[in-house]
Amino acid sequence: MHSWRLINSGFQAGAMNMALDEALLQAVASGESLPVLRFYRWRPATISLGYGQSVTADVDLEVCRRAGLEVVRRSTGGRAVLHDHEVTYAVIAPLHAGLFGGSVLDCYRVISEVLQQTLVKLGCPAQLVPGKPRGGQQNALKAVCFSAPSQYELVIDGRKVAGSAQKRYGQAFLQHGSIPIEMDLDLLGRALKADMVKTTADSLKTVGWLNQWSPKPLAVNELETLLADEFSRHLQIEWLHSEPTAAELRQARSLCAEKFGHPDWTLKR
Secondary structure, three states: OEEEEEEEEEEEOHHHHHHHHHHHHHHHHOOOOOOEEEEEEEOOOEEEEOOOOOHHHHOOHHHHHHHOOEEEEOOOOOOEEEEOOEEEEEEEEEHHHOOOOOOHHHHHHHHHHHHHHHHHHOOOOOEEEOOOOOOOOOHHHHHEHHHOOOOOEEEEOOEEOOEEEEEEEOOEEEEEEEEEOOOOHHHHHHHOOHHHOHHHHHHHHHEOOHHHOOOOOOOHHHHHHHHHHHHHHHHOEEEEEEOOOHHHHHHHHHHHHHHHOOHHHHOOO
């Protein structure tokens, strides 16, 4: 069995969520922390942008302001995500752990297999798809994370139901992802300017959320528990229930103030 920390952070502001992911990644990379599975939630609801996205091209900041949405930028790539009624996970582990293979795609595949098996057990017939590279698509389609699957992501009836992004730091990696239980498509489209371009509006038809298929309404804490159980079974992990250490929290607060909560970072592209 492999010993990992299991952290459930509950509700946090978007910038602090991103800062805590990065602080934990640094701790794992430096050998100061065991590998981590972290669950967290968002208050207020938040749009997270991929590292390379353009705020002005992809996000309607006035719509976000009126709707009470925060806007943050991730340190990982990919497209924008509306985080609200969902399960958000972060897997943070050393590359030499022997559980995930050596490549970025190996990590995606192993984690996606765990997510798929969990959803199938809930009665949601998720399939693992090879997806397509993100490059070369129309600009209008690039704004919305759930409009198309990337490598080793999950779909049900052609609709994407999990979005993930990954970053490597030293000899460790962070993969965090979003599994919507409900989704406000109208708000998503307005916040991401999708209703301004027909092709992007059409792409929202491929966005999925679990309660579209679940035999009974799902709760966030129910899915978190089942995911932790499946990670433990699939990867032979023994959980050590944990909280961020004082040092990790200090680093996260510093990253929140100087990076993820700072306009120069959020609006830089």
